[in-house]
Amino acid sequence: MKAIYSLILVLALVVLATLGAGAAKMQTIFAYCVPGTAFVIFVVGFVAKVIGWAKRPVPFRIPTTGGQQQTLDWIPQNKWDNPSTGPQTAMRMFLEIVTFRSLFRNTKVLLKHDDGKNPIVAYVSAKWLWLFAILFHYSFLIIVIRHMRLFLQPVPKFIVGVEFVDSVLQIYTPIVYQTDLLILAGAGFLLARRLYDAKLRYISLVNDYFPLFLILSIALSGMYMRYIAKVDVMAIKDVVMGLTTFTFKVPKGVDTSFYVHVFLVSTLLAYFPFSKLMHLAGVFLSPTRNLPNDTRMHHHENPWNDPSIKPHSYEAYEDDFREPMFEAGLPLDKNPEEAA
Amino acid sequence: MAKIIKPDEMIRSINYTPPATDWMETPNDLSPGRFAYPAKEDKVAYLQHEMPHVFGNPRVWNPSEADWKLPANWKEIVMNGFRERLDKYRSLKLFMDICVRCGACADKCHFFIGGGDPRNMPVLRAELMRSIYRGEFTLAGKILGKLTGARVMEEDVLKEWFLYFYQCTECRRCSLFCPYGIDTAEVTMMARELLHLVGININWILEPVSNCNRTGNHLGIQPHAFKDIVEFMVDDIETITGKHINVPLNEKGHEILFITPSGDVFADPGIYTFMGYLILFDAIGLDYTLSTYASEGGNFGMFTHADMMKSLNGKMYAEANRLGAKWILGGECGHMWRVINQYMDTMNGSMQGPQMQTPVNPITGTVFSNAKQTKMVHIAEFTADLIKHGKLKFDKSRNSDIIATFHDSCNPARGMGMFEEPRYVLNSVVDQFYDMPENTIREQTFCCAGGSGLNTDEIMDIRMRGGLPRGNALRYVQEKNGVNTMACVCAIDRATLIPLADYWAPGVKITGLHELVGNALILEDGEERTMNLRQEPLPGFEEE
Numbered sequence: 001m002k003a004i005y006s007l008i009l010v011l012a013l014v015v016l017a018t019l020g021a022g023a024a025k026m027q028t029i030f031a032y033c034v035p036g037t038a039f040v041i042f043v044v045g046f047v048a049k050v051i052g053w054a055k056r057p058v059p060f061r062i063p064t065t066g067g068q069q070q071t072l073d074w075i076p077q078n079k080w081d082n083p084s085t086g087p088q089t090a091m092r093m094f095l096e097i098v099t100f101r102s103l104f105r106n107t108k109v110l111l112k113h114d115d116g117k118n119p120i121v122a123y124v125s126a127k128w129l130w131l132f133a134i135l136f137h138y139s140f141l142i143i144v145i146r147h148m149r150l151f152l153q154p155v156p157k158f159i160v161g162v163e164f165v166d167s168v169l170q171i172y173t174p175i176v177y178q179t180d181l182l183i184l185a186g187a188g189f190l191l192a193r194r195l196y197d198a199k200l201r202y203i204s205l206v207n208d209y210f211p212l213f214l215i216l217s218i219a220l221s222g223m224y225m226r227y228i229a230k231v232d233v234m235a236i237k238d239v240v241m242g243l244t245t246f247t248f249k250v251p252k253g254v255d256t257s258f259y260v261h262v263f264l265v266s267t268l269l270a271y272f273p274f275s276k277l278m279h280l281a282g283v284f285l286s287p288t289r290n291l292p293n294d295t296r297m298h299h300h301e302n303p304w305n306d307p308s309i310k311p312h313s314y315e316a317y318e319d320d321f322r323e324p325m326f327e328a329g330l331p332l333d334k335n336p337e338e339a340a
Numbered sequence: 341m342a343k344i345i346k347p348d349e350m351i352r353s354i355n356y357t358p359p360a361t362d363w364m365e366t367p368n369d370l371s372p373g374r375f376a377y378p379a380k381e382d383k384v385a386y387l388q389h390e391m392p393h394v395f396g397n398p399r400v401w402n403p404s405e406a407d408w409k410l411p412a413n414w415k416e417i418v419m420n421g422f423r424e425r426l427d428k429y430r431s432l433k434l435f436m437d438i439c440v441r442c443g444a445c446a447d448k449c450h451f452f453i454g455g456g457d458p459r460n461m462p463v464l465r466a467e468l469m470r471s472i473y474r475g476e477f478t479l480a481g482k483i484l485g486k487l488t489g490a491r492v493m494e495e496d497v498l499k500e501w502f503l504y505f506y507q508c509t510e511c512r513r514c515s516l517f518c519p520y521g522i523d524t525a526e527v528t529m530m531a532r533e534l535l536h537l538v539g540i541n542i543n544w545i546l547e548p549v550s551n552c553n554r555t556g557n558h559l560g561i562q563p564h565a566f567k568d569i570v571e572f573m574v575d576d577i578e579t580i581t582g583k584h585i586n587v588p589l590n591e592k593g594h595e596i597l598f599i600t601p602s603g604d605v606f607a608d609p610g611i612y613t614f615m616g617y618l619i620l621f622d623a624i625g626l627d628y629t630l631s632t633y634a635s636e637g638g639n640f641g642m643f644t645h646a647d648m649m650k651s652l653n654g655k656m657y658a659e660a661n662r663l664g665a666k667w668i669l670g671g672e673c674g675h676m677w678r679v680i681n682q683y684m685d686t687m688n689g690s691m692q693g694p695q696m697q698t699p700v701n702p703i704t705g706t707v708f709s710n711a712k713q714t715k716m717v718h719i720a721e722f723t724a725d726l727i728k729h730g731k732l733k734f735d736k737s738r739n740s741d742i743i744a745t746f747h748d749s750c751n752p753a754r755g756m757g758m759f760e761e762p763r764y765v766l767n768s769v770v771d772q773f774y775d776m777p778e779n780t781i782r783e784q785t786f787c788c789a790g791g792s793g794l795n796t797d798e799i800m801d802i803r804m805r806g807g808l809p810r811g812n813a814l815r816y817v818q819e820k821n822g823v824n825t826m827a828c829v830c831a832i833d834r835a836t837l838i839p840l841a842d843y844w845a846p847g848v849k850i851t852g853l854h855e856l857v858g859n860a861l862i863l864e865d866g867e868e869r870t871m872n873l874r875q876e877p878l879p880g881f882e883e884e
């Protein structure tokens with residue numbers, strides 16, 4: 001049900017853009033006003049959210065340690081999963097963010113209890129989520145990089161190189177970018193497992209389906225533009241450059257599918273800072289990953305540490321138990337006569 | 341102990357397919373056996389007197405009854421507390437914001453694996469709080485409501501929190517697998533803090549906390565009784581080894597203060613581990629003292645509130661200063677070591693007196709530079725260093741009837757990373773050691789299901805379900821390698837793993853690491869022992 005609502009919502013956005021830019025001829029609004037506003041919301045919202053996190057204190061160093069600690073000299077430390085210095089921690093973060101290392105560790109529990117046999121509980125490797133998550137995220141990244149050609153004049157060599165590699169298979173005309181297919185596979189898998197796995201269906205919200213449908217529809221509308229409508233890329237670049245250089249002109253000869261694509265992207269940008277998609281920035285700030293396991297070696301300051309919180313004092317303890325302690329012959333700071 | 345179903349029936353009762361009703365619509369099951377008993381009124385009153393901003397609403401109440409006797413403004417108290425913590429902890433705010441519900445954590449929790457209750461999936465456990473965060477603190481949540489996983493705070497939500505945040509042992513296994521490191525322990529700790537504000541609590545945590553505060557240990561052993569127990573153990577050691585040893589108590593002027601969980605002083609089999617420490621210290625001539633004031637290594641405050649944890653922890657430095665100890669040696673304990681490793685210096689480092697120094701092993705000269713700030717060394721690190729330098733002589737044949745495995749306790753595993761030290765010690769004192777399967781040990785270790793204050797008998801069904809992953813892995817090495825002993829470095833484990841092993845892998849006994857050290861350690865040349873620390877005959881002496 002939540003998936004259907006999300007799908008309807010995304011379809012409504014498509015219809016809105018089609019009618020608005022196509023039938024109602026509001027190209028200027030859909031080419032300039034909407035993406036411009038969305039971009040501002042994205043940047044301001046994103047920065048505000050990150051500042052909001054960053055200004056909150058980290059009272060304690062609570063890394064989740066994933067290997068042997070730094071200890072006696074002759075015991076090798078797992079420096080990249082239980083770091084004790086800044087550079088080691090940076091390496092741990094690098095692996096986490098670039099290779100999705102924690103997800104790579106994923107296992108799946110298997111429970112079998114056939115009658116008459118001993119029950120089996122086992123944990124088997126489950127790398128599918130990792131694989132498709134990697135495909136999805138890297139495809140997304142490469143697609144974003146490719147799109148930078150529309151914003152930059154002249155087009156940097158780096159982007160041309162990325163495009164070359166991404167289309168190296170040379171299939172179809174216009175040549176298909178592999179990432180276009182891979183992002184569909186990645187997002188499709190992420191969606192399918194939410195619908196198929198009962199546990200995931202149970203925990204999934206509109207907040208989970210909506211961005212998946214949105215990203216899928218962005219990819220599909222983009223592919224429609226390139227492979228089916230075969231839109232005029234130079235005309236689009238004119239529009240985009242107009243947007244980035246603030247020289248707005250009435251767009252001409254651009255297919256409606258472009259406005260649909262831009263409208264969906266705008267929605268994603270505006271939605272981004274208020275959603276779970278902020279994990280993009282949050283992963284950098286996670287205190288169980290981005291801190292060294294070093295508080296036995298170095299002091300960590302808690303800004304709200306309250307020095308007035310003291311232990312129940314030894315004096316009060318001895319006052320409480322002086323007589324029996326004396327009788328038991330335990331050493332005392334004040335013997336009963338002194339205390340009396 | 342409440343009567344529970346047989347292991348076979350329990351396994352067959354597990355179903356990972358969630359019910360048809362949405363979790364927000366599923367009513368709370370508050371029948372007996374589903375929750376630990378609430379704290380006694382006088383314990384809460386005492387703690388409220390000690391820390392009024394932490395504990396509240398002492399009263400007699402019963403979770404099975406509809407009326408929980410909450411203060412009239414309970415919602416205001418809880419919501420203000422929630423808001424305050426969102427500003428004090430980046431972790432909480434971040435963990436409320438960035439979860440994508442990928443589900444990687446779902447089948448990592450031992451309570452989910454053994455029970456199948458969807459609210460025990462870590463992602464949903466956190467959603468219990470996240471839904472309130474959305475519904476009460478975010479605009480979108482207020483407008484869109486349930487579709488976006490938002491809801492408002494109600495008494496039933498508070499009851500749900502009580503049920504499920506006391507079915508989390510803060511073991512952090514989920515956090516290891518989370519691609520963003522979202523730590524359910526952190527969420528659980530915050531939820532429990534909020535519940536304490538309105539007097540929702542369990543006795544198995546608050547009675548130990550109040551005992552620790554007053555008598556110095558969670559069992560409430562008073563100083564003279566503590567001395568009696570130590571003398572009793574000294575007598576037993578003499579019976580076993582033929583040697584009378586001296587154990588300093590509350591003495592000033594010793595180099596090292598030794599602190600261990602009080603479970604080691606009181607409960608079988610912890611006492612054998614304690615005897616192991618005493619034998620070791622005597623054998624190497626260590627200049628140390630015990631303290632009755634700081635006689636609890638375990639910090640039950642951690643299961644209540646950061647300030648209570650700080651206050652109880654502060655006794656360690658206070659006592660080291662009073663007695664003039666240069667550094668502190670810590671015994672085998674789980675969450676005690678998470679506190680020492682990740683909280684102690686941050687909370688109480690400024691209490692350290694000028695006499696405290698970077699710990700140096702007086703026997704080997706090794707500088708424990710990894711403890712230069714806290715001045716506190718783990719006994720497994722200490723003993724591993726002694727063995728590496730050839731300072732200890734062992735007669736492994738005394739442990740030759742033992743086929744051992746090792747249970748990594750959650751906190752030294754995922755809150756510290758102590759894996760090789762105990763294994764090195766264990767391999768030095770037993771001949772046969774087999775690890776459990778790799779997805780169940782080291783950083784992926786499974787909890788005993790009684791951590792964070794849950795090792796109480798009235799929730800035995802929940803504990804045994806949560807104990808399934810550990811028990812099953814133990815059963816595996818029992819059948820494959822003939823393992824008959826599981827060693828561990830945690831006092832809670834030594835209490836909880838016994839019923840767990842009896843239930844899931846009958847025939848496996850539980851020991852502390854230093855019990856086996858104490859067994860094998862040769863005190864003087866030519867010494868012959870006929871019994872182990874449990875006063876059972878050693879291999880080869882069964883007939884006598």
